[in-house]
Amino acid sequence: MIKEKNKEQNNKRKKRHGSIPGFGLSMGITLTMLSMLVLIPLASILLYGLSLSPSEFFAIVCSDSVRYALRTSILCSFIAATINCVFGMIIAWTLVRYNFFHRRLIDGLIELPFALPTAVAGITLSKMYSNTGIPGKWLSAIGIDVSYTHLGIVVALIFVGIPFVVRTVQPVLQKFDYQYEEAAHILGAGRIITFIKVMLPELMPALLTGFGLAFARGMGEYGSVIYISGNSAKDHTQVVSYVIMQKLNYMDYAGATAVALVMLITSFVILMVINLIQIKQSKRTNNV
């Protein structure tokens, strides 16, 4: 009896400790890092933004330039993230399922957009896709202008966002059991049905994560976008980060933080919605 009780206590203790030792230490480091690098800077934005009176705050964030910039940023990031999901998945699929010459090399290329300074990417893309560059010339001949339009912003955001989707989908595909597909095939499902009903639900959580990351990155992107967007207030090709930089250039810190705050809240809400969908989705797939 006593032995059993001891055993129970031991179990309890083990359970409370979890498998990683030094909970206090690691939690301390976690909280410090988070506060130094994330929470305190974010709190200072909040504090600075809230130092404005509500009427001043709303005058700034409801001004035309800010509203249009928010719309442009959200819309372009959303479109770019969606395109990234489609093509990122295809790229991940190709890299995981097929064995071809220099696969590792191509696999390594995926992360290059992370390594390249975004301003370099922006200048290069704006030149390529302007009506003097090589694909840009052809596109403009059929009436599609890319550089200095919303399309240009989307192109830049696809560039910076693609690694997120590929790298989140890849590991899931690697672990994906062939037997599911075989079973579906044996049960008479065609390729498309197998993809939609069997594979996609499994991939969905990873895709949504990739989408969220690419989207968030797109909302905050500055370097690569400003060179290709043309920054025209008239054509509404200014993005939010550009409007923030405009204000900083005149040392309007309060205005800049107000816009930053709105951007943070918007991104946060959108990311939360994506997370909720993801939770719902993974519950459904786990229940099946």
Added chain:
Amino acid sequence: MSMKKFNLCVVVMAIILSMLTGCGATSGGDSKNVKGNSKTVTITNVSYDPTRELYAAYNEIFSDYYKNEAGIDVTVVQSHGGSGGQARSVVEGAEADVVTLALAHDITLIEKAGLIEPDWIEEFEGDSSPYTSTIVFLVRSGNPKGINDWDDLIRDGIDVISPDPKSSGAACWNFLAAWYYASQKYGNDEEQIKSFMSKLYGNVKVMDSGARGSTTTFVENGQGDVLVSWENEAISTLSEYPDDYEIVSPSISILAQPSVAIVDENADRNGTQNIAHDYLSYLYSENAQRLIGEYGYRPSDKAILGEYADKFDLDMSLCTINDFGGWNAAYEEFFKDGGVFDEIYSR
């Protein structure tokens, strides 16, 4: 989390924090620039974008001069970027012994932060502007669209490249020069001036965030028919591509006075006040003034400016920022949110 673990967690946080702040304190102490007997002094010059080449050359002649004159080796560290952003970085603590920025206004911002003494503009000749520049047009070779003056920019079908006044200092000069032209033409009829400006900015095809960006758009990406640009930037583009472009001087433009100042707070702390002063005052020497002319800036010395009469169109009529009541007044009226620029641009 149990109490004990919570305590440990707090202790770890405290240790890391104290380490971080400790590092901050020690790194502040060793920023001394004068090294004992070796007589090597390092000063930092925070400047704006287009002066990169000018100061690279100037630093060489200055350190030769200073070695002969005072026996001190001077190394000048350069920093370049958009003028407003550079001013901001100095306010936020960038090590600058001297600033050589595009506008007096940007230096005033540093002065307001208490780093520069209020009478800085009197410290050197000519409102502390050893060189000036102005705004001109750069057009494609042969001037295919026949652009000769500001009126030509508002014609239909002319694509203008000019940076965004809301984020670039140079762009403000462009705006004010055009405004001054319109005010002369329409006899100060505010409504007509605004509709002129509105047409002009309606023709702006790509609005980059800075002067360099606009030059890239016009030259590298081949956009637009005319680039409204700093004269020095236009001259340097022309010397790089002599066959591809032409400079057109409008009848009226604005005298841009890039200003220089010692960042007293930093220079006093670094013990570089004297050297900083000599560094800036040598800009007015004959040698430096010639170098300035070579690099496409107008020397403040009238006699030397005359030597470069073939390089600069000295017949342009130039207004100054004082015609607009100074930078602060111009900013309040034109470039602030909801100011004149927003009004004419959204028409």
